[in-house]
Each structure stands twice: as C-alpha cells, then as structure tokens.
Amino acid sequence: MKIKKTHSGVADDFRSANMASEAKLPERLRRRDQQRQEEAERRRDARQGGGESAERGDVFSAAFSSERAAIEELLRPDAGDAAALEEAAARTRRLQRLLTDSAASMAQYELKQAQEALRRLQGALDGRREELLPKKKFAFRSRRAAGTDEAPPGLPERPRPAAVDGAGPVRLLGRGRAAAGVDGVRLLGAPSTVHIKHVRDCEVLCGPVSGSVLVDQCSGCTLAVPCQASCAPTNTTDTHIYLQVASRAIIEDCSGLGFAPFTWTYPGLDADFALSGLDRRRNNWDQVDDFNWLAAGRPSPNWSVVPESERRVAWEEDPADSRV
C-alpha cells in the first residue's frame, strides 16, 4: 500500500512536471519543432514521388535553353558590336560552368544535348568574333611596324643603349669590339630591367634596377649593377661584377667571373634607390649559384670573390652619361 502510493506519487509528480514544462515551453522551440516536422514530411514526399531530380532537371533545362536563346540573340549578325560579343562570350562561359556543375545529376542524353548546344554556341561565337575583329588586327599590325622603327633590337656596331624609354627596360647590345671607341657606359636612373648582350671589354655602370639584370655573351667587362630580382649572367667570361642584389645571383655557362659588392656612386643615387624600391642593407652579392656546378660544399671554379685589394674604389666620371 505504501509502495503503491509512492508509485502513484511519482507518476503524479512526473505528470505535473511535464505539464508545467509544456506550458512553459517557449514559443520559439515549438515553432522549430513544427518546422522540423514539415521538413521531414517534405523529404518523405520527395522520396516517394522520386520527382525531385526530374524537377531539378526541368529547372536546369529551362534555365539552359532560355540562357542559350539570349546568347543567340546577342550573336545575331545585326545585333551588335564588340560589347555584345564580349557579353555573349561571358555568358557562354557561365553556361558552360552551369553545365559542368550540374553534369553529375543529368541523364546521359540530356548531357549530350546540352554539350552539343554549347558547342554550336561556341562555334557561332568564334564566327562572330572573326567577323568583328579583323579590323582590330589590321590596326595592331600597323602600330607594331611603327614601333619597330623606333627601337630595332640589335643595331650593328652600336654598343650604346639601343632602347631607352622612360623607366622601362634597357637593352645594351654590342657587336664585336666596342667599335666606336666607347669603353664605358653609365646608366643613371632606375630602369625596370637591364639586358646586356654581346658586349666586350667595356665598363657598364648602372643605377638601381627594380627588376632583373640579364647578361649574355659578354667578356672582359666590368659591370656595376644593383638589382632587385636576380642577376643572371650566361655565357659570360672574364668579367667583374660589382653587385647589389636582394635575392641571389645565378650564373650559367660562365667562367672567370669575379664578384664584389656594389660601390659605384653618383649624385642622385639615393633618390634612384628610393625610386626603385631596393633595400640597400640587403645585399647577397657573394651568394652565387652556378648551374654548371651543383656539387654542394665545394666552391664553383667558374666564379670567385674579387680580393679586396683588387677591387675598384674610384670610378672616374664619364661625361657621356645617359640619363635613363
């Protein structure tokens, strides 16, 4: 009896507690529960009907064909100009992406159809581009012809810079011995990149280069070059390089190279350094990699550090400065 009572008491307690909590259940929680049930129901419906993927396929094909029609409209011969063409190209790309993304859920036949349609579209696009662009091509040719007149790379017998344009790249081309009796070239300023090619027995002093310096097939030269990206002499012999470099120098098929830190100076050098963005404190002039000497631990025979006693300290002024 006592036991029974206790039982019922517990049951009563439970019920009352339950009711109380139900009454206190926040509105928010109830709503969420309802949503969850609806969601479950919807999912069950979809499973039973199996209609969801078919529906998605329909949505895809509707979107695909309307987009295709729009692009075809843009590609009509009377429809427009380059801007319309660009838009058509962009929309074709988007269409392609859409197809790529939904390919996994498509039937083989539909996929093939869509791909075929896209191919036709791309063909039409290319055709239209051909129609519109020849004019542009022609204009470009004439412009280029004018450009080559100004700066022909590789004028014979001219060790002077072949092209000096603004802060742009500098190309220094020699042919044979410095024929005009020029034995020194000064490049003041902050060029973006410097190419030195086929120069013999010549002194080339250069302001800070914001990009890289390429040296090819030179011999018997003295170069002073500060640069940011890299200094890469190839096929060069018996040349001393006074270098300032933030990364590393790398040599290939060279011999008899000497490296020393950059010491040349001229009025305005500091301003040019600031212009080029080079950090003067970071100089890896003696960190030289040699493509022809990959053995670690042993120094390459192709280059050496110029002993301090043999380094140039005085750089005489050259009146024939060329301001870059």
Added chain:
Amino acid sequence: MGLLTILKKMKQKEREMRLLMLGLDNAGKTTILKKFNGEDVSTISPTLGFNIKTLEHRGFKLNIWDVGGQKSLRSYWRNYFESTDGLVWVVDSADRLRLEDCRQELSALLLEERLAGATLLVFANKQDLPGALSKDAIKEALGLDDIQTHHWCIMGCSAITGENLLSGVDWLLDDIAARIFTAD
C-alpha cells in the same frame, strides 16, 4: 558502367587538377605562383629545381608545378609532363631579344605527346613594365594563331601587381573542367 566512366567519376569527386608552369628563365613563373598563393614576392631567386604548390581554388584542388627555365634545366622539363591537365606558359613581355627562343621552346612543347591533352594558357607577364609588348604582339610573335592541337588562351598579366592572374587561372580551370569533368 565502363572503366572510363568509373575513372571519370573518381576524378570528378576529387576535383583535382595538375598544372605545369613553364617558360624561359626570368619569365616570372615563381613570382606568379607566389603571388597567386598570396606570398611575398620581393625576394625571389632564380629557381634551381622546381617548386610545387597545392592550393584550393573554386572548389578545385590545384597541384601547380613550377619548374626552372634556365637553359640547363629545360631538358628536365619532360620529367614533369605526365598527366598534366593544364600547361601555363609564362612569357617575359619585356624580353624582346629572346622571343624567338621562347617561340621555339613552346612549339617544341606542343609537339610533345604527353602534353597532347593539356589546355594551354599563355601569360604575357610583366605588363607593368613600360616597355612591355602587348599580349597581341606576343600572340603574333609566338604564332599562337597557328595552334590547332590545343585549346589555348593568352592573357596579359603582371605578377607584381597581380593583374589578370585570377582571370587567367579561372579560364584555365573552366576549360579543363569542361573537358575532364563533363566530357562524354
């Protein structure tokens, strides 16, 4: 379901691509790679071997191989051709003297059987330099219009400013995805 279908499905699931980045030395391959990956580009040295980067972009996993372009390294390029989905050819647009070299190296690559299925993206890099050739001029110099064997596209870009890097890679991904992941 044929074997090929199974293989394609597998590849589709992984959405993984292998891109090979080549070009002459000093073209800016490593700089492009680092910039694309958001790293510092101010102290890049010439690449003595190769760099590999794996990164996620637009839901694809990209394995990008950047191989040094120095003359002595070019004979090793072929070690990297296998199963390349996209070839990125990087050109120094300011290096007029070596454009012919550049053209020859590229056309030799395109004859390569193991690269036959790869999409070609040409980056006309260093467009930020004042004397750089336009991408149209590069297109002409490299004879890209004569390429019949590969899908190709040329983009003017700058690895320093980051200009056009993304749109170039996006084009490449779209082209490869269309080929690998939906081809019948």
